[in-house]
Amino acid sequence: MIRFAIIGTNWITESFLEAANQIETFDLTTVYSRTEEQAQTFAKKHGAPYTYTDLEKMANSDHFDAVYIASPNSFHADQAMLMMKHGKHVLCEKPLASNTAEVEAMIQCAKDHQVLLMEALKTTLLPNFLNIKEHLHKIGKVRRYTASYCQYSSRYDRYKQGEVLNAFDPTFSNGSLMDIGIYAVYPLVELFGEPLSVTGQCYMLDSGVDGQGSLLLQYKDMDAVITYSKITNSYLPSEIQGENGSVIIDKIHTPEKVEIRYKDGTVEDITVSQDQHPMYYEAQEFIHLVSNKKKESAINSFTNSMVTASILENARKQMGVIYPADRSSE
Known part of the structure; x- marks a missing residue:
């Protein structure tokens, strides 16, 4: 079994769990939410025994092997790297991060800590x-x-x-x-x-x-x-x-x-x-890779995530769509 945690208790997480629960080796054990009430409610609904409102404590726990991140885009990089530094595999919702600097840092972190990082892009x-x-x-x-x-x-x-x-x-x-x-x-x-x-x-x-x-x-x-x-x-x-x-x-x-x-x-x-x-197929790909100790998807690869992030960033700059995360990455 691959024990999963989830960060983000929204509709996309509900959709992911509906899909992933069709895979025999998927096991949701851990739920993170900003409030204990929401964490407990979501965990009870989905049969997860552990809840956290502190990401540091969650990352330090041995309750899960991999985490699905479905928080707002601006949180992806920091949350993913925190988990990867503690040896957790990361399936992170698209877009992988706010900009190319964050994506590059996430990929390097995955390589440094020998864990799987994959962008959750279903198509x-x-x-x-x-x-x-x-x-x-x-x-x-x-x-x-x-x-x-x-x-x-x-x-x-x-x-x-x-x-x-x-x-x-x-x-x-x-x-x-x-x-x-x-x-x-x-x-x-x-x-x-x-x-x-x-x-x-x-x-x-x-x-x-x-x-x-x-x-x-x-x-x-x-x-x-x-x-x-x-x-x-x-x-x-x-x-x-x-x-x-x-x-x-x-x-x-x-x-x-x-x-x-x-x-x-x-x-x-x-x-x-x-x-x-x-969403079944992205979950299946990720779980297959974890089970076989692979550190990168050949389809939703580091290269594809990096090139996509570069296109999005390039286009946004031309449009004048600038995020706080862009300024902090400069």
Whole structure:
């Protein structure tokens, strides 16, 4: 059994636990929350015997082997490194950290303490995304990647009424690009690597974060266009265009329907069965790596996390989206 702790008792943690509990070797033993009442309530609900409100004491305990971190983005680096310094493996929600300096420090910490660190980005581990990789050669030379993820946030209504929640607060290294734009960026990096250049623009909210935006990324033989938003919805699929055809992806964040449309007019459905909870596959990958004493995922790799962080940071600087964490890292 791999004994887990969790940091963050929000809806994403609930979703992760729903998925991870389907894995026989997953065992939730420890819950951290800022308040004892919340920790106890969450632990009781999920059958965890240990609770903490002090991260130092928790890191020093021998109650768990690995930790899933789902706290606000600005806390990821410090919390992850504290755990890794005490020999704990870390599965950290996307984005891995606020900026490249923090990501670099986290990766070095994982190497120094010989523990596993993995970014919890579900898309690239889903069966349909893996199948896209298997079939990509069929469309010939790739010339363009277009991805759209625009999802109106329920928190935006409260923002318009004057209440700035975490999702729109730069203090927590948040905003549209970091929250959902990354779902379009990370798959691009996994498929095509680091771009030659990045151009970003956004609609800036008064709070100091991007409500929506777009990126143009240039590669040697292709370009990529990414649009994202937390203040509008989009119903467009994403697409990878090749000289012989195009891969059409229904949802870039959670591909469920994928087909190739060839230039001769024929269509090939390459959708595969994806019966498990969408977060099951990232949990499975992480637990498999821990069980086999691996220190890095070949898919959600250090390189992919670092390149993704660099793209996000580069774009944010062009947009003028600056976080307190950026200033403290300088």
